[in-house]
Each structure stands twice: as structure tokens, then as C-alpha cells.
Amino acid sequence: TQLLEQSPQFLSIQEGENLTVYCNSSSVFSSLQWYRQEPGEGPVLLVTVVTGGEVKKLKRLTFQFGDARKDSSLHITAAQPGDTGLYLCAAFYGQNFVFGPGTRLSALP
Amino acid sequence: GAVVSQHPSWVICKSGTSVKIECRSLDFQATTMFWYRQFPKQSLMLMATSNEGSKATYEQGVEKDKFLINHASLTLSTLTVTSAHPEDSSFYICSAARGVGEQYFGPGTRLTVT
Numbered sequence: 001t002q003l004l005e006q007s008p009q010f011l012s013i014q015e016g017e018n019l020t021v022y023c024n025s026s027s028v029f030s031s032l033q034w035y036r037q038e039p040g041e042g043p044v045l046l047v048t049v050v051t052g053g054e055v056k057k058l059k060r061l062t063f064q065f066g067d068a069r070k071d072s073s074l075h076i077t078a079a080q081p082g083d084t085g086l087y088l089c090a091a092f093y094g095q096n097f098v099f100g101p102g103t104r105l106s107a108l109p
Numbered sequence: 110g111a112v113v114s115q116h117p118s119w120v121i122c123k124s125g126t127s128v129k130i131e132c133r134s135l136d137f138q139a140t141t142m143f144w145y146r147q148f149p150k151q152s153l154m155l156m157a158t159s160n161e162g163s164k165a166t167y168e169q170g171v172e173k174d175k176f177l178i179n180h181a182s183l184t185l186s187t188l189t190v191t192s193a194h195p196e197d198s199s200f201y202i203c204s205a206a207r208g209v210g211e212q213y214f215g216p217g218t219r220l221t222v223t
Contacts (some may be wrong), residue, residue: 020213027198033212040200040217040219041200041217042115042202042204042215042216043112043153043214043218044214045212045213045214046209074161086151086152088153090212095158096155096158096168096214097143097155097204097206098155099152099153100152101151101152102151102152104150109145
């Protein structure tokens with residue numbers, strides 16, 4: 001069983017559409033991070049959320065940390081082809097940094 | 110700031126040979142670095158945690174004698190794949206921890222064993 005679950009696993013949308021991807025766990029985390037990874041490259045940190053209920057915005061991306069700090073969501077407004085990639089949530093569990101399985105997004109022109 | 114480099118970015122080697130991959134934190138010191146492996150279309154799998162000046166901690170199922178990790182300084186960790194075989198072909202990614210909860214990733218090294 002994965003410590004972090006992500007849904008959906010795959011998502012294909014048209015340019016201009018909105019979308020939300022989710023990261024869920026039964027565990028409580030002190031912080032949670034979202035990354036985007038493009039093929040052949042390492043993950044790039046998008047945001048770190050720390051406080052339960054926190055909402056952070058990064059241009060067209062809106063991140064929310066659940067009140068109980070067990071889940072998080074990433075909402076993209078008016079998706080663009082450049083948003084295509086693997087979106088990973090991750091968190092420290094003990095001394096290890098754990099990744100979710102990722103959501104693979106394809107934003108088509 | 111918070112730049113992590115890896116070298117080489119890709120390498121092809123013959124079965125039975127050893128390959129060393131370097132991970133450097135360029136503008137900060139990292140007491141802890143992590144090594145991950147990623148198969149196509151899958152998420153990152155933690156292989157080991159590398160602590161400067163001490164032995165690495167390996168995840169269950171990762172052979173420490175096959176994947177040798179050395180973290181000799183606060184800016185450099187190396188992963189050596191010994192006696193590589195085709196099944197070791199993968200994308201290897203390192204990361205360096207800066208502060209609590211902050212982790213920055215290298216660009217990855219694609220290893221192909223023929």
C-alpha cells in the first residue's frame with residue numbers, strides 16, 4: 001500500500017481546460033511538497049505546504065493542504081501544453097522522503 | 110539558489126563493468142543526500158539515504174554491495190553501480206536536503222547497460 005496516493009493516474013485535457021489532481025494519505029504530515037517532472041529530467045519543486053488549510057498560488061496553479069494535513073490538491077486553471085508532465089506529491093515520513101505514484105498530465109493544444 | 114548537478118547525464122556501459130554517478134550541491138551544503146531510481150512512466154523509488162561522513166542507509170531490497178554510496182563531503186555524494194547488468198538500466202536521480210523539508214533534485218542520470 002502506498003503511503004501517498006494520487007489521482008487520477010493519467011489525465012489528458014485540451015488547452016484552456018481546468019483540472020484538479022489529488023494527493024491523499026491516511027497519515028498526517030508536517031509538510032507536503034508538489035513537484036513537476038518532465039521526461040528525462042529531475043523533479044522540480046513547485047511548492048511546499050505546511051499549515052492545515054493553507055492555499056498557495058503559483059500563477060495558474062493553486063495548491064491546497066487539507067485541514068487535517070493528510071491530503072492536498074493541485075488545481076490548474078486554463079491548462080497550457082507547457083503544463084504537460086508528471087506531477088508528484090511528496091512528504092517526509094520519519095526520516096525518509098516519500099513520493100506518490102504521480103499524475104501524468106497531457107495538455108493538448 | 111539550491112542547484113543540484115549530476116554527472117554524467119547519461120552513460121552506456123557494458124555488462125559487468127562499474128559506473129560511478131556524481132551528485133553535487135552547487136550552492137549549498139547538504140548533510141543528507143538521497144538516491145532514487147525511476148523506471149519509465151513510474152514514480153521515484155528511494156534507494157538509499159546518504160549522510161556525510163557516515164554509512165548510507167539503504168531501503169529494503171536494495172543491495173548495498175551493488176550500489177555503493179559515498180558521501181565524502183557536504184557537497185558531493187557518489188553512487189557506484191558495481192558489476193552492472195542490463196536490469197540495472199534505469200534513470201537515477203539524486204537529491205540534496207537543505208533545511209527541514211526542503212529537498213532539491215538533480216537532473217538525473219540515464220544508465221544503459223548493454
